[in-house]
Amino acid sequence: MLTLFHADTAVCAAKVRVTLAEKNIPFESRMIDLGRGDQFKPEYLAVNPNAAVPVIIHDGKWLNESTVINEYLDDAFANPPLRPSDAYGRARVHLWTKREDSIHDCINTMTVAVVFRADLLDKPPEVRRARYESIPDAAKREKWRQLLELGVDSPIVGEALGRFNKLFRDMEQALAEGPWLCGEAFTLADIGFISFFYRMEAMEAKGIWEKHYPRVTDWFNRCKARPSFRTAIADYIPAPRAAHFTRVSEPLRETIERRFDEAMQAS
Ligand SMILES: N[C@@H](CCC(=O)N[C@@H](CS)C(=O)NCC(=O)O)C(=O)O
Helix, strand or coil: CEEEEECCCCHHHHHHHHHHHHCCCCCEEEECCCCCCHHHCHHHHCCCCCCCCCEEEECCEEEECHHHHHHHHHHHCCCCCCCCCCHHHHHHHHHHHCCHHHHHHHHHHHHHHHHHHHHHCCCCHHHHHHHHHCCCCHHHHHHHHHHHHHHHHCHHHHHHHHHHHHHHHHHHHHCCCCCECCECCCCHHHHHHHHHHHHHHHCCCCHHHHCCCHHHHHHHHHHHHCHHHHHHCHHHCCHHHHHHHHHHHHHHHHHHHHHHHHHHHHC
């Protein structure tokens, strides 16, 4: 039996749900409410001391880190395979999945700058301060402070948009060779980025690839056409949450696109 500790809108957890859906693996669902702070409760810290999702427990064996979990699932559940069988093919998939943590950091940057900042904007300064001062990691705390202060005008956002541009450029080139990032077959390389793109789309930011990268645009549409997209990602997002994302993001759409164009020109 497989148990998944996850959260509805968490992009890393969605990566694992897509793999479970593509392989048709049944699982027991244990939802963690990140907004309510369930990840910091002692009973969850006993599951994952990093206070994050996802975690799986499979036949008594514990694993965290979404990319590692996906590789494990692909090894433990043979069909359908989500990586090639040859060494070079697997290495090429790994080149993509290795980038996911850095891109996840950029997704986090955008979400804090756009959505979490909007949520806190009308709160008293001491409430805003308390939100980042409670973060134990000093670098993350400072990142939140700057993003809550400057929002999408922050240099951290410019840096994230530059990294997105580099990713889209590399994807556009790879997709000249086939419909998926590693050629003819849909693999873990594709799976790793789908929920990230979905989050950017939910933040009204899809213009940053749609205006410049046609193959990336088609690739994301192909990903969304797979049944796993609906069952593992879209169906999990509560409608009021999706509407909230749209409401707070829409006023920032043009600024984000302009800052992306600046990042493109600078690279
Ligand atoms: N590198 C980890 C990142 C895990 C992570 O940061 N998960 C986020 C959700 S996508 C989380 O649980 N955040 C906890 C929080 O917001 O306090 C992975 O890929 O699994």
